[in-house]
Amino acid sequence: MLFLHAHLNGSISADTLQAIWDLRRARGDELGVASPASTLRDPTHAQGIGAWVLRLGRADDSFFAHFGSFVYRIVNTPDALATATRAVLLSFLSDGVAYLELRTTPRALGDGTSAEEAVRVVLREIVAWNGSDGASMPTRLILSVDRARHGAEQALEIAELALRLRAEGLPVVGLDLCGDPAAACDLRALAPAFARAREGGLGVVLHFAETPGSSSAEELDELLAWGPQRLGHAIHVPVPVRERILAAGVAPELCLSCNVLAGMLPPVVVDGAERAPGIVDHHFGWWWARGGPLSLGTDDVGVFQATSTDEHVHAATHFALSRRDMVELSRRAIASALGSDDDKQRVLGLLDAFCRDEGWARRTSR
Numbered sequence: 001m002l003f004l005h006a007h008l009n010g011s012i013s014a015d016t017l018q019a020i021w022d023l024r025r026a027r028g029d030e031l032g033v034a035s036p037a038s039t040l041r042d043p044t045h046a047q048g049i050g051a052w053v054l055r056l057g058r059a060d061d062s063f064f065a066h067f068g069s070f071v072y073r074i075v076n077t078p079d080a081l082a083t084a085t086r087a088v089l090l091s092f093l094s095d096g097v098a099y100l101e102l103r104t105t106p107r108a109l110g111d112g113t114s115a116e117e118a119v120r121v122v123l124r125e126i127v128a129w130n131g132s133d134g135a136s137m138p139t140r141l142i143l144s145v146d147r148a149r150h151g152a153e154q155a156l157e158i159a160e161l162a163l164r165l166r167a168e169g170l171p172v173v174g175l176d177l178c179g180d181p182a183a184a185c186d187l188r189a190l191a192p193a194f195a196r197a198r199e200g201g202l203g204v205v206l207h208f209a210e211t212p213g214s215s216s217a218e219e220l221d222e223l224l225a226w227g228p229q230r231l232g233h234a235i236h237v238p239v240p241v242r243e244r245i246l247a248a249g250v251a252p253e254l255c256l257s258c259n260v261l262a263g264m265l266p267p268v269v270v271d272g273a274e275r276a277p278g279i280v281d282h283h284f285g286w287w288w289a290r291g292g293p294l295s296l297g298t299d300d301v302g303v304f305q306a307t308s309t310d311e312h313v314h315a316a317t318h319f320a321l322s323r324r325d326m327v328e329l330s331r332r333a334i335a336s337a338l339g340s341d342d343d344k345q346r347v348l349g350l351l352d353a354f355c356r357d358e359g360w361a362r363r364t365s366r
């Protein structure tokens with residue numbers, strides 16, 4: 001399996017948040033949030049991990065607030081960020097991931113650490129990882145621009161930072177657009193940052209059509225004009241726009257559990273009656289059947305608690321994918337990776353070896 005859509009701070013498990021909280025409290029740090037163990041296991045708590053109805057994009061949205069009011073308060077020192085990064089890498093490796101593209105939003109930390117230095121903390125962990133345990137899960141980093149928090153100038157600074165870090169030989173491979181799609185945002189003002197990233201040779205990945213409110217024809221046209229390699233979620237996309245995406249070879253990054261748990265999918269109407277959508281109703285089925293590039297992601301495994309293995313099992317069971325199909329899914333995912341040709345060849349080699357072990361012909365098809 002490989003993995004292309006995972007937000008660092010959304011991928012931290014409750015246990016890791018608790019361990020960091022314990023350590024910081026033992027040092028006397030005031031975090032301003034109650035213990036994760038008590039908070040996140042409380043089913044009435046509306047924020048994040050353990051809250052099963054996260055109504056993203058609705059009036060009672062509690063999803064995006066969870067990061068600012070909870071995770072960022074705990075993971076707010078260089079040590080905490082380094083510990084969280086190591087734990088996230090280890091959990092993806094334990095889950096059987098063979099290549100990871102992690103993404104994170106540059107953010108200054110509570111102790112005065114600048115956003116750039118915080119990104120360097122994450123990169124130090126990734127570089128150390130790639131040089132040791134990570135040999136079996138090479139990891140690359142994408143920097144995120146948050147549409148709710150960043151304006152034109154900050155977005156450009158993030159693009160420049162990504163280019164500078166890559167020029168130093170650090171494993172930065174792309175620029176992402178993420179954040180609350182319901183927040184007021186002048187998307188056009190962010191376009192120069194993505195143009196700069198693209199001209200500089202970075203990949204461009206964009207959260208796309210996550211909610212009906214962020215899926216106007218103008219917004220979809222604007223974002224497609226930025227020349228993305230991949231589109232996160234791509235939920236409320238009319239079929240003609242899907243066809244354009246396919247024709248351009250742009251890959252959707254699909255997150256099954258997240259979309260169902262956060263109530264992001266459109267309602268399903270059967271015999272005139274509406275019912276809540278399940279995984280079987282996910283648009284994964286459409287993209288899978290069309291044969292283009294696509295990938296499965298967990299989005300925020302710390303919040304939604306569905307691992308990469310879970311997501312692949314969901315795809316197999318709800319869309320009747322065979323073992324050979326699962327190999328094809330990984331081949332179609334690696335086609336849209338932002339890493340080097342060597343990264344891609346390595347994963348293709350692993351898939352070929354798997355096929356040989358299964359006694360299948362070298363290149364599988366459905």
Ligand SMILES: CNc1ncnc2c1ncn2[C@@H]1O[C@H](COP(=O)(O)O)[C@@H](O)[C@H]1O
Pocket residue numbers: 007008009010056064067103104105144146178179180207210258262299300
């Ligand atoms: C439906 N899923 C999603 N849609 C859009 N943005 C999301 C997201 N899940 C996470 N983020 C973005 O990632 C940040 C946390 O990780 P980092 O601090 O960057 O590592 C969140 O603040 C949010 O802006």
